[in-house]
Amino acid sequence: MARLMIVGAGGVGNVVAHKAAVQEEFSEILLASRTIEKCDHIAKRIGSKKLQTATLDADDINNTIKLLKEFRPDILINVALPYQDLVLMDACLEVGVNYLDTANYEPPDLAKFEYSWQWKYHDRYKEAGLTAILGCGFDPGVTGVFTAYALKHHFDEIHYLDIVDCNAGNHGQAFATNFNPEINIREITQVGRYYENGEWIEVPPLSIHRPIPYPEIGEKESYLLYHEELESLVKHIPTLKRARFWMTFSQSYITHLQVLENLGLTRIDPVDYEGTKIVPLKFLKTLLPEPSSLAANYTGQTSIGCHIRGLKNGKNRNYYIYNNCDHSKAYQEVGGQAISYTTGVPAVIGALMVVNGIWKKPGVFNVEQCDPDPFMELLGSLGLPWYEIIDRPSPFEEN
Ligand code: NDP
Numbered sequence: 001m002a003r004l005m006i007v008g009a010g011g012v013g014n015v016v017a018h019k020a021a022v023q024e025e026f027s028e029i030l031l032a033s034r035t036i037e038k039c040d041h042i043a044k045r046i047g048s049k050k051l052q053t054a055t056l057d058a059d060d061i062n063n064t065i066k067l068l069k070e071f072r073p074d075i076l077i078n079v080a081l082p083y084q085d086l087v088l089m090d091a092c093l094e095v096g097v098n099y100l101d102t103a104n105y106e107p108p109d110l111a112k113f114e115y116s117w118q119w120k121y122h123d124r125y126k127e128a129g130l131t132a133i134l135g136c137g138f139d140p141g142v143t144g145v146f147t148a149y150a151l152k153h154h155f156d157e158i159h160y161l162d163i164v165d166c167n168a169g170n171h172g173q174a175f176a177t178n179f180n181p182e183i184n185i186r187e188i189t190q191v192g193r194y195y196e197n198g199e200w201i202e203v204p205p206l207s208i209h210r211p212i213p214y215p216e217i218g219e220k221e222s223y224l225l226y227h228e229e230l231e232s233l234v235k236h237i238p239t240l241k242r243a244r245f246w247m248t249f250s251q252s253y254i255t256h257l258q259v260l261e262n263l264g265l266t267r268i269d270p271v272d273y274e275g276t277k278i279v280p281l282k283f284l285k286t287l288l289p290e291p292s293s294l295a296a297n298y299t300g301q302t303s304i305g306c307h308i309r310g311l312k313n314g315k316n317r318n319y320y321i322y323n324n325c326d327h328s329k330a331y332q333e334v335g336g337q338a339i340s341y342t343t344g345v346p347a348v349i350g351a352l353m354v355v356n357g358i359w360k361k362p363g364v365f366n367v368e369q370c371d372p373d374p375f376m377e378l379l380g381s382l383g384l385p386w387y388e389i390i391d392r393p394s395p396f397e398e399n
Contacts, residue, residue, distance in 0.1 A: 001027035002355035005073035005097075007058050007088060008080035009033035011179060011292040011336055012102065012137070014042050015344025016079055018334040019382060021048040023348065025355055030071045032056035033080065045335060058084040064091040073097050075351050079344070081180060082106040082113065089121055089132060098130050098360075100350050102137030102343055103183065104228045109268065113187075115231055119364060126363040133359060134366050136350035137343035138304055138323075139165055139245075140229035141367055142379065145346075146306045146321045146386070147233055149372035154319050154390065157239040158310040162396045163229070164222060166214040166248040169300035169327045169338060175256040176289040178339035182281055185266050188257065193226035194244040195234045206254065212246060212395055214303040215387070216324055222246040232366040239310070260284065295337040298327035302338045307396050318397070320389040323379075333383065342384060349378045 004026045006016050010033075017031050031039045032054040039053035054071075058064055058080050068076070068091055078088045078101040085105040092099040106113040118134055125132050135141055143163045151158055167178060177184040192203040208224040227245035234243050249257075260266050265284045270277040305322025323342070330341035350367065353359035359370045367375075379386055 001025065002074040003028045003030075003072060004351060004355075005030045005032060005068070005071055005076045007032050007056060007076060007078050007084070009035065009038035009042055010079070010290070011295070011340035012079040012343045012347070013038075014292060015330075015334050015336045015340045016077055016347050017042050017051065018046055018336075019345055019348040020077075020351070021046050021051055023352060025352055026050065028052070028071075030054055030067075030073065032058075032067060034058075058088055061087050061091055064088065065094050068092070068095040068097055074355055075100060077347050077351055078102075079347060081183060083108050086117060089118065092132070093121070093124055093128055093130065096128065096130065098354050099125075099132040100136050100347060100354065101134060102141060102347050104135060104140075106183070106186070113228055115228070115366070122364040129362045131354050131360050131362065132364040133350050133354060133370070134364060135229060135232070136347050136367055138346055139163060139227060140232070141343070141346040141350070142323065142384070143304065143306055144229050144233060144366060144368040145372045145375050145379075147237065147308065148368040148370075149376055150306065150308050150319055150321060151237065152372060155308070155310045155312050155317060158237055158308055159239060159241045160307075160309040160396065161233065161237075161240060161243045162307040163227065163243075163245045164212055164214070164303075164305055164307060165246065166212075166217060166220050166222070166303045167339065168214065168217045168220060168248070169298050169302065171294040171298045171327075171337070173289055173294065175253065176294055177291060178294070178337065179291050179343070181285045181288045181291070185257070185260075185281060185284070186268065187227075188225065188247075188249075189261060189266050190226060192224050193230075194224060194242070195230055195240065196242045206249075212248075214248075215322060217301065217303055220248040221251075222248050229366075233368060236366065236368050291340065292336065295327070295331045295335060295340070298331060298337045301326045302342060304342065307394055309394060309396070318391055318394040320392075320394070321386060323384045323386045325384060345382050345384050346375075346379070349375055349382060352378065
Protein backbone atom coordinates (compact mmCIF):
# COMPACT_ATOMS: atom_id res chain seq x y z
CA MET A 1 0.00 0.00 0.00
CA ALA A 2 1.40 3.39 -0.98
CA ARG A 3 0.72 7.04 -0.26
CA LEU A 4 0.26 9.31 -3.29
CA MET A 5 0.47 13.09 -3.50
CA ILE A 6 -0.93 14.79 -6.61
CA VAL A 7 0.08 18.40 -7.31
CA GLY A 8 -2.25 20.35 -9.65
CA ALA A 9 -6.05 20.31 -9.67
CA GLY A 10 -6.73 21.21 -13.31
CA GLY A 11 -8.13 19.03 -16.09
CA VAL A 12 -5.40 16.40 -15.73
CA GLY A 13 -5.31 16.51 -11.90
CA ASN A 14 -9.02 15.70 -11.89
CA VAL A 15 -8.47 12.55 -13.99
CA VAL A 16 -5.44 11.45 -11.94
CA ALA A 17 -7.42 11.82 -8.69
CA HIS A 18 -10.41 9.89 -10.07
CA LYS A 19 -8.32 7.02 -11.41
CA ALA A 20 -5.92 6.82 -8.45
CA ALA A 21 -8.78 6.72 -5.93
CA VAL A 22 -9.94 3.36 -7.33
CA GLN A 23 -6.49 1.70 -7.31
CA GLU A 24 -6.10 -0.56 -4.29
CA GLU A 25 -2.32 0.09 -4.27
CA PHE A 26 -2.97 3.65 -3.05
CA SER A 27 -4.07 3.77 0.58
CA GLU A 28 -4.00 7.57 1.08
CA ILE A 29 -4.08 10.33 -1.53
CA LEU A 30 -3.42 14.05 -1.06
CA LEU A 31 -4.55 16.41 -3.83
CA ALA A 32 -2.69 19.72 -3.43
CA SER A 33 -2.89 22.78 -5.63
CA ARG A 34 -2.77 26.57 -5.63
CA THR A 35 -6.56 26.96 -5.45
CA ILE A 36 -8.01 24.77 -2.69
CA GLU A 37 -11.58 25.18 -4.00
CA LYS A 38 -10.60 23.26 -7.15
CA CYS A 39 -9.15 20.41 -5.04
CA ASP A 40 -12.24 20.30 -2.84
CA HIS A 41 -14.56 20.32 -5.84
CA ILE A 42 -12.74 17.29 -7.32
CA ALA A 43 -12.62 15.48 -3.93
CA LYS A 44 -16.36 16.05 -3.41
CA ARG A 45 -17.16 14.62 -6.83
CA ILE A 46 -15.02 11.52 -6.18
CA GLY A 47 -16.27 11.05 -2.63
CA SER A 48 -13.46 8.70 -1.53
CA LYS A 49 -12.34 8.46 2.11
CA LYS A 50 -8.77 7.97 0.84
CA LEU A 51 -8.64 11.46 -0.64
CA GLN A 52 -7.71 14.62 1.25
CA THR A 53 -6.86 18.10 -0.07
CA ALA A 54 -4.40 20.91 0.71
CA THR A 55 -3.39 24.34 -0.54
CA LEU A 56 0.08 24.47 -2.08
CA ASP A 57 2.01 27.02 -4.07
CA ALA A 58 4.57 24.70 -5.65
CA ASP A 59 6.78 27.64 -6.62
CA ASP A 60 7.58 27.93 -2.91
CA ILE A 61 10.10 25.20 -2.06
CA ASN A 62 9.87 25.59 1.72
CA ASN A 63 6.11 25.14 1.81
CA THR A 64 6.38 22.24 -0.61
CA ILE A 65 8.96 20.50 1.60
CA LYS A 66 6.80 21.17 4.67
CA LEU A 67 3.73 19.58 3.07
CA LEU A 68 5.76 16.60 1.83
CA LYS A 69 7.14 16.06 5.36
CA GLU A 70 3.65 16.20 6.82
CA PHE A 71 2.02 13.81 4.35
CA ARG A 72 5.08 11.58 3.66
CA PRO A 73 4.02 10.25 0.22
CA ASP A 74 5.79 7.38 -1.51
CA ILE A 75 5.39 9.15 -4.85
CA LEU A 76 4.40 12.59 -6.10
CA ILE A 77 2.56 13.02 -9.43
CA ASN A 78 3.20 16.51 -10.76
CA VAL A 79 0.31 17.66 -12.96
CA ALA A 80 0.69 21.37 -12.19
CA LEU A 81 2.59 23.31 -14.86
CA PRO A 82 6.05 22.60 -16.33
CA TYR A 83 7.33 25.71 -14.48
CA GLN A 84 7.00 23.79 -11.20
CA ASP A 85 9.01 20.72 -12.29
CA LEU A 86 12.36 21.71 -10.78
CA VAL A 87 11.02 22.92 -7.42
CA LEU A 88 9.03 19.70 -7.07
CA MET A 89 12.03 17.56 -8.05
CA ASP A 90 14.20 19.41 -5.51
CA ALA A 91 11.57 19.04 -2.78
CA CYS A 92 11.16 15.30 -3.50
CA LEU A 93 14.93 14.83 -3.25
CA GLU A 94 15.03 16.70 0.05
CA VAL A 95 12.27 14.60 1.64
CA GLY A 96 12.98 11.26 -0.07
CA VAL A 97 9.93 10.93 -2.34
CA ASN A 98 9.73 9.37 -5.82
CA TYR A 99 8.63 11.75 -8.60
CA LEU A 100 6.64 11.58 -11.85
CA ASP A 101 5.49 14.28 -14.29
CA THR A 102 3.87 14.66 -17.72
CA ALA A 103 5.68 17.66 -19.25
CA ASN A 104 9.30 18.78 -19.22
CA TYR A 105 10.59 21.91 -17.52
CA GLU A 106 10.19 25.27 -19.22
CA PRO A 107 11.54 28.51 -17.80
CA PRO A 108 8.58 30.93 -17.57
CA ASP A 109 10.42 33.70 -19.43
CA LEU A 110 11.83 31.54 -22.24
CA ALA A 111 9.71 29.54 -24.70
CA LYS A 112 12.17 26.67 -24.63
CA PHE A 113 11.47 23.21 -23.37
CA GLU A 114 14.08 20.52 -23.19
CA TYR A 115 15.08 17.70 -20.84
CA SER A 116 18.56 19.04 -20.03
CA TRP A 117 17.47 20.69 -16.77
CA GLN A 118 15.77 17.55 -15.46
CA TRP A 119 18.31 15.03 -16.77
CA LYS A 120 20.88 16.83 -14.57
CA TYR A 121 19.10 15.39 -11.51
CA HIS A 122 19.97 11.81 -12.51
CA ASP A 123 23.01 11.35 -10.23
CA ARG A 124 21.33 12.95 -7.21
CA TYR A 125 18.22 10.74 -7.58
CA LYS A 126 20.48 7.71 -8.07
CA GLU A 127 22.51 8.44 -4.94
CA ALA A 128 19.30 8.99 -2.96
CA GLY A 129 17.88 5.67 -4.22
CA LEU A 130 14.86 7.52 -5.64
CA THR A 131 13.10 7.20 -9.01
CA ALA A 132 11.95 10.09 -11.19
CA ILE A 133 9.89 9.27 -14.29
CA LEU A 134 9.69 12.13 -16.79
CA GLY A 135 6.97 12.77 -19.34
CA CYS A 136 4.43 10.08 -18.42
CA GLY A 137 1.25 11.45 -20.03
CA PHE A 138 0.21 10.41 -23.54
CA ASP A 139 2.56 12.49 -25.66
CA PRO A 140 5.08 12.51 -24.10
CA GLY A 141 4.37 9.26 -22.31
CA VAL A 142 2.44 6.52 -24.06
CA THR A 143 4.10 7.47 -27.38
CA GLY A 144 7.48 6.57 -25.79
CA VAL A 145 6.07 3.36 -24.30
CA PHE A 146 4.53 2.44 -27.70
CA THR A 147 7.94 2.96 -29.37
CA ALA A 148 9.75 0.89 -26.73
CA TYR A 149 7.09 -1.84 -27.10
CA ALA A 150 7.52 -1.83 -30.90
CA LEU A 151 11.28 -2.15 -30.53
CA LYS A 152 10.97 -4.97 -28.00
CA HIS A 153 8.46 -7.06 -29.94
CA HIS A 154 8.40 -6.07 -33.62
CA PHE A 155 11.73 -4.62 -34.75
CA ASP A 156 15.44 -5.34 -34.67
CA GLU A 157 16.08 -1.71 -35.62
CA ILE A 158 13.78 1.30 -35.78
CA HIS A 159 14.66 3.81 -38.52
CA TYR A 160 11.67 6.14 -38.99
CA LEU A 161 9.21 7.41 -36.38
CA ASP A 162 6.21 9.66 -37.04
CA ILE A 163 4.09 10.41 -33.98
CA VAL A 164 0.61 11.55 -35.02
CA ASP A 165 -1.84 13.32 -32.71
CA CYS A 166 -5.38 14.05 -33.86
CA ASN A 167 -8.15 15.70 -31.91
CA ALA A 168 -11.30 15.29 -33.98
CA GLY A 169 -13.49 16.51 -31.14
CA ASN A 170 -15.86 19.46 -31.06
CA HIS A 171 -16.32 21.54 -27.90
CA GLY A 172 -18.55 24.18 -29.46
CA GLN A 173 -16.27 27.14 -28.54
CA ALA A 174 -14.91 29.51 -31.20
CA PHE A 175 -11.38 29.18 -29.77
CA ALA A 176 -10.10 27.21 -26.78
CA THR A 177 -7.08 25.09 -25.93
CA ASN A 178 -7.37 21.51 -24.69
CA PHE A 179 -4.80 21.84 -21.95
CA ASN A 180 -3.34 24.81 -20.12
CA PRO A 181 -3.63 27.66 -22.69
CA GLU A 182 -0.31 29.26 -21.79
CA ILE A 183 1.68 26.04 -22.20
CA ASN A 184 -0.29 24.97 -25.28
CA ILE A 185 0.15 28.26 -27.18
CA ARG A 186 3.86 28.43 -26.31
CA GLU A 187 4.25 24.93 -27.76
CA ILE A 188 2.42 25.61 -31.01
CA THR A 189 3.88 29.02 -31.84
CA GLN A 190 7.50 27.94 -31.50
CA VAL A 191 9.73 27.05 -34.45
CA GLY A 192 8.99 23.58 -35.93
CA ARG A 193 11.79 21.06 -35.51
CA TYR A 194 12.44 17.45 -36.45
CA TYR A 195 15.37 15.05 -36.44
CA GLU A 196 16.97 13.70 -39.60
CA ASN A 197 20.29 11.93 -40.17
CA GLY A 198 21.87 13.10 -36.94
CA GLU A 199 20.70 16.73 -37.18
CA TRP A 200 17.83 18.82 -35.90
CA ILE A 201 16.13 20.65 -38.76
CA GLU A 202 14.22 23.86 -37.99
CA VAL A 203 11.32 25.18 -40.06
CA PRO A 204 8.96 28.17 -39.56
CA PRO A 205 6.03 27.42 -37.17
CA LEU A 206 3.26 25.30 -38.77
CA SER A 207 4.88 25.64 -42.21
CA ILE A 208 4.94 21.87 -43.00
CA HIS A 209 1.58 20.15 -43.15
CA ARG A 210 -0.16 17.29 -44.93
CA PRO A 211 -3.35 15.22 -44.69
CA ILE A 212 -2.84 12.11 -42.53
CA PRO A 213 -5.45 9.32 -42.11
CA TYR A 214 -6.60 8.49 -38.56
CA PRO A 215 -8.51 5.30 -37.63
CA GLU A 216 -12.33 5.78 -37.36
CA ILE A 217 -11.82 9.49 -38.17
CA GLY A 218 -10.42 9.75 -41.70
CA GLU A 219 -7.94 12.25 -43.14
CA LYS A 220 -7.11 15.40 -41.20
CA GLU A 221 -4.64 18.16 -42.03
CA SER A 222 -1.71 17.61 -39.66
CA TYR A 223 1.08 20.07 -38.84
CA LEU A 224 4.69 19.29 -38.04
CA LEU A 225 5.59 20.53 -34.53
CA TYR A 226 8.53 20.09 -32.23
CA HIS A 227 7.45 17.90 -29.32
CA GLU A 228 9.54 17.02 -26.31
CA GLU A 229 9.54 13.22 -26.63
CA LEU A 230 11.52 13.56 -29.88
CA GLU A 231 14.54 14.66 -27.82
CA SER A 232 14.53 11.66 -25.48
CA LEU A 233 13.55 9.07 -28.13
CA VAL A 234 16.38 10.12 -30.45
CA LYS A 235 18.80 9.81 -27.53
CA HIS A 236 17.54 6.42 -26.34
CA ILE A 237 16.92 4.82 -29.77
CA PRO A 238 20.13 5.69 -31.64
CA THR A 239 19.18 3.75 -34.80
CA LEU A 240 16.56 6.40 -35.60
CA LYS A 241 17.28 8.11 -38.91
CA ARG A 242 14.29 10.44 -38.70
CA ALA A 243 11.78 11.36 -35.97
CA ARG A 244 8.88 13.77 -36.43
CA PHE A 245 5.71 14.81 -34.62
CA TRP A 246 2.42 15.84 -36.27
CA MET A 247 -0.70 17.40 -34.75
CA THR A 248 -4.07 18.26 -36.31
CA PHE A 249 -5.53 21.77 -36.17
CA SER A 250 -8.65 23.10 -37.85
CA GLN A 251 -8.31 26.07 -40.22
CA SER A 252 -10.40 28.13 -37.77
CA TYR A 253 -7.94 27.36 -34.92
CA ILE A 254 -4.95 28.37 -37.06
CA THR A 255 -6.66 31.60 -38.17
CA HIS A 256 -7.48 32.55 -34.56
CA LEU A 257 -3.91 31.80 -33.54
CA GLN A 258 -2.47 33.90 -36.36
CA VAL A 259 -4.67 36.86 -35.40
CA LEU A 260 -3.68 36.54 -31.72
CA GLU A 261 0.00 36.40 -32.72
CA ASN A 262 -0.32 39.36 -35.09
CA LEU A 263 -1.88 41.38 -32.27
CA GLY A 264 0.98 40.47 -29.92
CA LEU A 265 -1.29 38.57 -27.52
CA THR A 266 0.89 35.44 -27.53
CA ARG A 267 4.01 37.36 -26.39
CA ILE A 268 5.65 36.06 -23.19
CA ASP A 269 7.71 39.17 -22.38
CA PRO A 270 6.17 41.69 -19.95
CA VAL A 271 4.64 44.85 -21.46
CA ASP A 272 3.64 48.04 -19.68
CA TYR A 273 -0.14 48.48 -19.34
CA GLU A 274 -1.07 51.75 -17.62
CA GLY A 275 1.90 51.50 -15.28
CA THR A 276 1.50 47.75 -14.58
CA LYS A 277 3.66 45.06 -16.16
CA ILE A 278 1.60 42.31 -17.76
CA VAL A 279 2.59 39.29 -19.85
CA PRO A 280 0.18 39.27 -22.85
CA LEU A 281 -0.05 35.45 -22.99
CA LYS A 282 -0.92 35.25 -19.28
CA PHE A 283 -3.62 37.90 -19.83
CA LEU A 284 -4.95 35.94 -22.82
CA LYS A 285 -5.10 32.82 -20.61
CA THR A 286 -7.45 34.61 -18.21
CA LEU A 287 -9.85 35.29 -21.11
CA LEU A 288 -9.87 31.78 -22.61
CA PRO A 289 -12.04 28.91 -21.32
CA GLU A 290 -10.39 26.66 -18.71
CA PRO A 291 -9.57 23.33 -20.43
CA SER A 292 -11.58 21.44 -17.79
CA SER A 293 -14.69 23.54 -18.59
CA LEU A 294 -14.79 22.18 -22.16
CA ALA A 295 -15.55 18.63 -21.03
CA ALA A 296 -19.33 18.72 -20.55
CA ASN A 297 -20.18 19.43 -24.20
CA TYR A 298 -17.24 17.78 -25.94
CA THR A 299 -18.10 15.21 -28.63
CA GLY A 300 -15.92 13.16 -31.00
CA GLN A 301 -12.62 11.46 -30.32
CA THR A 302 -8.87 11.80 -30.19
CA SER A 303 -6.51 9.43 -32.01
CA ILE A 304 -2.82 9.34 -31.11
CA GLY A 305 -0.27 6.85 -32.33
CA CYS A 306 3.18 6.02 -33.70
CA HIS A 307 3.94 5.13 -37.32
CA ILE A 308 7.19 3.21 -37.21
CA ARG A 309 9.37 1.79 -39.96
CA GLY A 310 12.53 -0.27 -39.68
CA LEU A 311 13.94 -3.77 -39.99
CA LYS A 312 12.82 -7.14 -38.66
CA ASN A 313 14.83 -10.25 -39.60
CA GLY A 314 16.51 -8.30 -42.40
CA LYS A 315 13.17 -7.22 -43.96
CA ASN A 316 11.49 -3.80 -44.04
CA ARG A 317 8.56 -3.53 -41.64
CA ASN A 318 5.72 -0.97 -41.35
CA TYR A 319 3.99 -0.74 -38.00
CA TYR A 320 1.29 1.49 -36.54
CA ILE A 321 0.13 1.48 -32.92
CA TYR A 322 -2.56 3.80 -31.62
CA ASN A 323 -5.33 4.61 -29.16
CA ASN A 324 -8.62 6.40 -29.85
CA CYS A 325 -10.35 8.07 -26.91
CA ASP A 326 -13.91 9.40 -26.88
CA HIS A 327 -14.48 12.80 -25.25
CA SER A 328 -18.02 12.13 -24.05
CA LYS A 329 -17.16 8.69 -22.61
CA ALA A 330 -14.30 10.29 -20.67
CA TYR A 331 -16.74 12.88 -19.35
CA GLN A 332 -19.24 10.24 -18.28
CA GLU A 333 -16.54 8.35 -16.40
CA VAL A 334 -14.50 11.09 -14.72
CA GLY A 335 -16.06 14.45 -15.68
CA GLY A 336 -13.08 15.33 -17.91
CA GLN A 337 -12.37 15.58 -21.67
CA ALA A 338 -10.23 13.14 -23.66
CA ILE A 339 -7.02 15.23 -23.67
CA SER A 340 -7.02 15.31 -19.86
CA TYR A 341 -8.05 11.64 -19.74
CA THR A 342 -5.29 10.43 -22.07
CA THR A 343 -2.76 12.35 -19.94
CA GLY A 344 -4.04 11.42 -16.48
CA VAL A 345 -4.47 7.67 -17.00
CA PRO A 346 -0.81 7.06 -18.05
CA ALA A 347 0.41 9.18 -15.13
CA VAL A 348 -1.47 6.90 -12.71
CA ILE A 349 -0.13 3.77 -14.46
CA GLY A 350 3.43 5.18 -14.28
CA ALA A 351 3.01 5.80 -10.54
CA LEU A 352 1.69 2.24 -10.09
CA MET A 353 4.76 0.93 -11.97
CA VAL A 354 7.02 2.72 -9.48
CA VAL A 355 5.20 1.85 -6.25
CA ASN A 356 4.84 -1.80 -7.37
CA GLY A 357 8.62 -1.91 -7.84
CA ILE A 358 8.40 -2.64 -11.60
CA TRP A 359 9.86 0.71 -12.74
CA LYS A 360 11.57 1.36 -9.40
CA LYS A 361 15.20 2.00 -10.24
CA PRO A 362 17.37 4.78 -8.84
CA GLY A 363 17.79 7.78 -11.15
CA VAL A 364 15.86 9.96 -13.59
CA PHE A 365 14.29 8.14 -16.55
CA ASN A 366 12.12 8.73 -19.60
CA VAL A 367 9.41 6.13 -20.08
CA GLU A 368 11.08 4.40 -23.05
CA GLN A 369 13.95 3.41 -20.71
CA CYS A 370 11.54 1.24 -18.69
CA ASP A 371 9.95 -2.15 -19.52
CA PRO A 372 6.88 -1.34 -21.67
CA ASP A 373 5.05 -4.66 -21.17
CA PRO A 374 3.56 -4.23 -17.67
CA PHE A 375 2.55 -0.66 -18.53
CA MET A 376 0.85 -1.80 -21.76
CA GLU A 377 -0.98 -4.53 -19.84
CA LEU A 378 -2.67 -1.92 -17.65
CA LEU A 379 -3.31 0.67 -20.36
CA GLY A 380 -6.39 -1.02 -21.82
CA SER A 381 -7.90 -2.05 -18.51
CA LEU A 382 -7.55 1.49 -17.13
CA GLY A 383 -9.43 2.95 -20.10
CA LEU A 384 -7.01 3.43 -23.02
CA PRO A 385 -7.22 0.35 -25.30
CA TRP A 386 -4.54 0.18 -28.00
CA TYR A 387 -4.34 -1.45 -31.43
CA GLU A 388 -1.56 -2.50 -33.76
CA ILE A 389 -1.48 -2.58 -37.58
CA ILE A 390 1.47 -4.57 -38.91
CA ASP A 391 2.95 -4.69 -42.42
CA ARG A 392 0.30 -2.59 -44.14
CA PRO A 393 1.22 0.40 -46.35
CA SER A 394 2.26 3.45 -44.29
CA PRO A 395 1.12 7.04 -45.06
CA PHE A 396 4.81 7.92 -44.59
CA GLU A 397 6.14 5.34 -47.09
CA GLU A 398 7.40 7.94 -49.57
CA ASN A 399 8.62 10.65 -47.19
P1 NDP B 1 -4.62 23.19 -16.02
O1 NDP B 1 -4.21 24.58 -16.30
O2 NDP B 1 -6.03 22.76 -16.20
O3 NDP B 1 -4.20 22.80 -14.52
C1 NDP B 1 -2.98 23.15 -13.94
C2 NDP B 1 -3.16 23.09 -12.42
O4 NDP B 1 -1.90 23.39 -11.81
C3 NDP B 1 -4.16 24.13 -11.90
O5 NDP B 1 -4.95 23.51 -10.92
C4 NDP B 1 -3.25 25.19 -11.30
O6 NDP B 1 -3.80 25.90 -10.23
C5 NDP B 1 -2.12 24.34 -10.78
N1 NDP B 1 -0.94 25.16 -10.55
C6 NDP B 1 -0.38 26.08 -11.36
N2 NDP B 1 0.66 26.68 -10.77
C7 NDP B 1 0.76 26.10 -9.55
C8 NDP B 1 1.64 26.29 -8.45
N3 NDP B 1 2.62 27.20 -8.48
N4 NDP B 1 1.46 25.53 -7.35
C9 NDP B 1 0.46 24.61 -7.28
N5 NDP B 1 -0.41 24.41 -8.28
C10 NDP B 1 -0.25 25.14 -9.40
O7 NDP B 1 -3.65 22.27 -16.91
P2 NDP B 1 -3.89 20.75 -17.34
O8 NDP B 1 -4.47 20.00 -16.20
O9 NDP B 1 -4.54 20.75 -18.65
O10 NDP B 1 -2.36 20.27 -17.56
C11 NDP B 1 -1.56 19.86 -16.45
C12 NDP B 1 -0.18 19.45 -16.94
O11 NDP B 1 -0.29 18.36 -17.84
C13 NDP B 1 0.59 20.55 -17.68
O12 NDP B 1 1.92 20.53 -17.25
C14 NDP B 1 0.51 20.12 -19.12
O13 NDP B 1 1.62 20.57 -19.87
C15 NDP B 1 0.53 18.61 -18.98
N6 NDP B 1 -0.03 17.90 -20.13
C16 NDP B 1 0.67 16.81 -20.62
C17 NDP B 1 0.18 16.11 -21.71
C18 NDP B 1 0.85 14.88 -22.18
O14 NDP B 1 0.27 14.12 -22.94
N7 NDP B 1 2.06 14.56 -21.74
C19 NDP B 1 -1.05 16.53 -22.41
C20 NDP B 1 -1.77 17.59 -21.73
C21 NDP B 1 -1.24 18.26 -20.65
P3 NDP B 1 -4.84 27.12 -10.43
O15 NDP B 1 -6.11 26.44 -10.70
O16 NDP B 1 -4.79 27.88 -9.18
O17 NDP B 1 -4.32 27.91 -11.63
